Amino acid sequence: MITRLPSIASLLAFEAAAGSGSFAKAANQLCVTPAAISQQVQSLEIHLEVKLFDRFKTGVKLTRAGQSYLVSILGGLEKLRLAQQQIVQFNNLEILTITALPSVAQKWLMPLVLEWMDINPKIEVRVEASHAKINFNHSASDMCISFGDTGYSECFKDKLVQDSVCVVASPELLNKLAQPLALKKVLELPMIHVDWGDDNCNLPQWQDWLDATTGEPFPIQAGPRFNLSSMAIDAAVQGKGLLLGQQLLIAEEIKLHKLVPLFPTQLPLGEAYFLIYPQRTLDNPNAKNLINWLKAQF
Structure with a gap:
């Protein structure tokens, strides 16, 4: 029975390769070389004594064992990422991050944020513009303004306005x-x-x-x-x-x-705008104040 844990680097390489179907794409995602990804995956296979990927000229494909292992480790990696994000948040209670679609961030959210910062000059609010759905387990964002509320099943979702x-x-x-x-x-x-x-x-x-x-x-x-x-x-x-x-x-x-x-x-519009945030955000009193203030504007 194998009790010694593999390295985090090998698990991240395996996760990236499994998600992209390519060592080259995984390397680009992790900012390393394809050879480094291949070496990390190979070391993981040796450690587990099982083949995780079938290799082809066009990419890689998970074996049945690889598929099973991926499902098993994803939850653990998510918990590690969440723990890391929580530590960051605990150390930076006076820095808040809110994400929104680019046009919403520029034309609507920024004026509101600047007004709130005038009222709360000791708190820094960072506005990030993105088209992507926010995975709060991977992101430093405390909250986001979302068009519609799909894809956020484990978050708080406050309807702001239907434009x-x-x-x-x-x-x-x-x-x-x-x-x-x-x-x-x-x-x-x-x-x-x-x-x-x-x-x-x-x-x-x-x-x-x-x-x-x-x-x-x-x-x-x-x-x-x-x-x-x-x-x-x-x-x-x-x-x-x-x-x-x-x-x-x-x-x-x-x-x-x-x-x-x-x-x-x-x-x-066919959907409303929602203010969405995870449970960890409510542990920060400054974030709670911003949430309540934003909701009061509508």
């Missing part, structure tokens, strides 16, 4: 049209498009707005296309076209008269 979109344009663009503005003429202007990829079904598109507003067929005009809402907002401010903009993200531009709402029709 909606409306049509806006820059004053400079509208000045090119005769006054008073006619719907038909406005809808002949270029239309800025936002592509959310897999989440497009949750973002109202121009056809949705036209169907809800006009009651008659209007063509969808060509225009710039972006995969970030913040870039689309910047283009609208520069007068590059009409924008079907999220109201939370364009509030400042409307306040400063950089963008003008044109029609009363508003369409809700």
